[in-house]
Amino acid sequence: MTERRAPSQGGSSARKSALLTFSATLLLLILAVPVYLAVVSPTDGSTTSAATSGLASWNPNVSCSADLVTIRDVLGSAYPHQALNGSRYQVNSTSGGIPLERSLSPPCTITNMSGQAVSSLVQINGVSLYGYGVKTTDCSAWYSKQNGGARYPGNQTVCTNAGQIITIGTTSGYMKIEIDRDWLGKGYCGPNVPSCDNATLVQEQSNGSISLDVQGFVFWEGPYHWELHPFTAWKLSSAPPPPPPSNAPPTADFTWSPSTGTNQTTFNFTASVSDDHDSPSAIQVRWDWQGDGVWDTTWSTTKTAQHRYSTAGNKTVVLQAMDSGGLTTAKNHIVTVSASPPPPPPPNAPPTADFTWTPTSGDTTTVFTFTAQVSDDHDSASSIQVRWDWTGDGTWDTGWSTTKTATHTFSTAGNYGVVVQAIDSGGLTASATHTVTVTAPPPPPPNSPPTVDFSWTPTSGDTSTVFTFTAQATDDHDSASAIQVRWDWTGDGTWDTAWSTTKTATHTFASAGNYAVVVQAMDSGGLTASQSHSVSVSAPPPPPPNAPPSVDFSWTPTAGDTSTVFTFTAQVSDDHDSSSSIQVRWDWNGDGTWDTGWSTTKAATHTFATAGDYSVVAQAMDSGGLTANANHTVTVTTPPPPPPPPGDFSIGVSPGSLTIVCGSSGSSTISLTSLNGLSGTASLSASISSSGLVFIWPSVSVSPSSVALAADGTATSTLTIWTSLLTTPGTYTVTVTATIGSVTHSVNVTVVVTIL
Structure with a gap:
């Protein structure tokens, strides 16, 4: 295990070494003998303070603004005890503060149970530190999964540092602080960050004689206590905030794969950058593939690039990195590119396998998540299969799977040798084993009665009012939804x-007065609590006197003739009755005689027999017998005369049938007659058809093929059919078609062709 240390802020190195030794000893005492502190309210009787917003972060790696609060503000109504309920930082029934305590980039704000957005970064002034040291149960060489799961820089092993703070002048009401191992591994805290120097902080422990101001992100470590985790900064209360470190150029290096290749190889380059002020993701890089001083890419925060060389040789690849202050660093490597074909692949070797797990320790209620890390010389990591043995007994508890994560809960406490085995596509295997420590779960705290209150809407009313009562209940063991309530009106x-988990109820009071409404809440242990409020109920106001209804109507269409069906629609309203219950009747000609009976149907239709202006009257009546009238003039005209029939013509033929001997001809007269004054030039055509088998067809023609047809007159043309000695005998149908403009008519002639 590698421990992060920092130079003392004003003491010799020997004094620092002694203090660190004292801290480790004190940590062992803390781990061996858990300390439970009683919590009391401040002696001055002060209440929870309102937060001061917008304070600058002392840690240059934190961009959020802080709220100035007290420990009492964080613990809320439970102060000096530890409880999720009642804190302004409660997010839901099971969590509070930021969602993930190890996050390298926690959210700057959270939305609490009241729907308010509050700063998750807080500053607490005037506290003393005790019980601070290395948390040996939280050490690792890897970032947690939420922060990428990669190894820490330099393959170092880092442990979380933890302690407690308490407001100076009080003897209870503590909060835990944790300088997280991921923050130490990342360099966000440690000897190089004056605002978050974990090694020097050990010297500032006291029983109240050293006053500190601290900053950190609020987190509920359920179901136990509130923490500042991650803890981000501290200073002596008498000292100004630590200055940020001066800007230095970023560091940069890169790797590439494959390490060598040919002019057919696409090389993948990956830059690795870091900076004392900027996150790696904010650093920009660019590439020079030939080392000729000409940058082949533009600045980009993307750290990967690809390049394929067209010629063989030793290529000087240059990477340049630039931070937000404009400082740059360059790094170059030689990439060998050959023209020869690549060597054959190496023989298969077993895969490599290891795994991590979160949390790193737990009890028999903990769901552990195990994540395998595998690699192989031939297969991709995604294709490698793994299986798990949870107890190291040689029996595999899961089947082979390419999924690298698995979860498991151990039924009893103990140290378990968990084994992962990986197998590649060639059947070669590798295993890794780690010991996972599982403890018995802590006993639950003793049960306390629930807390209860209620609100109601409206806040006042009369004997016609339906009041809605809503109970608010909390408990140290049960969820709010599980608490039962009952009401005494x-x-x-x-x-x-009766008892019910439903927290809302409605009630209407029969008489006016002040009623002491009582709600009682009961938890699963049978403990109860009650709350009462006075509800004022008055007598209802007398109803207003009845007034006649209002009425008007519209009609469609707005004008028409004696063939029009008019639709009349009445619009009514009343101070006591609904519109649907108001009755109406109609007088179509304003003669004082009602032409319809009373009806709640507001629409009626009518057709007027003669033209004229009609005074149509609608009368409306409410349930009290009061009436109101509305009248409008409707104009009815005489309908227009019908349009004349369209022009047309008829077509006839004489004779309508012919018998023709082969080798002769026959004819018929085609007659056209104008109808409804149609005139124009008629185009005529003839076609012939037969239902029998025809080898040689008769010939047909119409002459003339166009004739002039006068209005109401007639015109003729001659249809002629010729046959030869070779014409096929049989029965034919000749169709003559005449067209004038868009009007077309046809007539048929039956022709029988015989041999004799």
Whole structure:
């Protein structure tokens, strides 16, 4: 295990070494003998303070603004005890503060149970530190999964540092602080960050004689206590905030794969950068593939690039990195590119396998998540299969799977030798074993009665009002949804409802007065709590006197003739009755005689027999017999005459059938007659058809093929059919078609062709 240390802020190195030794000894005492502190309210009787917002972060790696609060503000109504409920930082029934305590980039704000956005970064002034040291149960050489799961820089092993703070002048009401191992591994805290120097902090422990100001992100370590985790900064209360470190150029290096290749190889380059002020993701890089001083890419925060060389040789690849202050660093390597074909692949070797797990320790209620890390010389990591043995007994508890994560809960406490085995596509295997420590779960705290209160809407009303009552209940063991409540509407000691987990109820009071409404809550252990409030109920106001309804109507269409069906629609309203219950009737000609009976149907239709202006009257009546009228003039005209029939013509033929001997001809007269004054030039055509088998067809023609047809006159043309000695005998149908404009008619002639 590698421990982060820092130079003392004003003491000799020997004094620092002694203090660190003292800290480790004190940590062992803390781990061996858990300390439980009683918590009391401040002696001055002060209440929870309001936060001061917008304070600057002392840690240059934190961009959030802090709220100035007290430990009492964080613990809320439970102060000096530890409880999730009642804190302004409670997010839901099971969590509070930031969602992930190891996060390298926690959210700057959270939304609490009241729907308010509050700063998750807080500053607490005037506290003393005790019980601070290395948390040996939280050490690792790897970042947690939420922060990428990679190894820490330099393959170092880092442990979380932890302690407690308490407001100076009080003897209880503590909060835990944790300088997280991922923050130490990342360099966000440690000897190089004056605002978050974990090694020097050990010298500032006291029983109240050293006053510190601290900053950190609020987190609920359920179900136990509130923490500043991650803890981000500290200073002596008498000292100004530590200055940020001066800006230095970033560091940069890169790797590439494959390590060598040919002019057919696509090389993948990956830059690794770090900076004392900027996160790696914010550092920009660019590439020079030939080392000729000409940058082949533009600045980009993307750290990977690809390049394929067109010629063989030793290529000087240059990477340049630039931070937000404009400082740059360059790094170059030689990449060998050959023209020869690549060597054959190496023989298969077994895969490599290891795994991590979170949390690193737990009890028999903990769901451990195990994550395997595998690699192989031939197969991709995604294709390697793994299986797990949870107890190291030689029996595999899971089947082979390419999924590298698995979860497990151990049923009893103990040290378990967990084994992962990996197998590649060639059947070669490798295993890794780690010991996982599982403890018995802590006993639950003793049960306390629930807390209960209620609100109601509206806050006042009369004997017609339906009041809605809503109970708010909390408990140290049960969720709010599991708490049962019951109601006494009059405070007479008789419960008017049965026990129910439903927190809302409605009630209407029969008479005016002040009622002591009581709600009682009961938890799963049978403990109860009650709360009462006075609800004022008045007599309802007298109803207003009845007034006649209002009425009007519209009609569609707005004008028409004696063939029009008019639709009349009445619009009514009343101070006591609904519109649907108001009755109406109609007088179509304003003669004082109602033409329809009373009806709640507001629409009616009518057709007027003669043209004229009609005074149509609608009358409306409410349930009290009061009436109101509305009248409008409707104009009815005489309908227009019908349009004349369209022009047309008829077509006829004489004779309608012919018998023709092969080798001769025959004819018929085609007659056209104008109808409804149609005139124009008629185009005529003839076609012939037969239902029998025809080898040689007769010939047909119409002459003339166009004739002039006068209005209401007639016109003729001659249809002629010729046959030869070779014409196929049989029955034919000749169709003559005449067209004038868009009007077309046809007539058929039956032709029988015989041999004799």
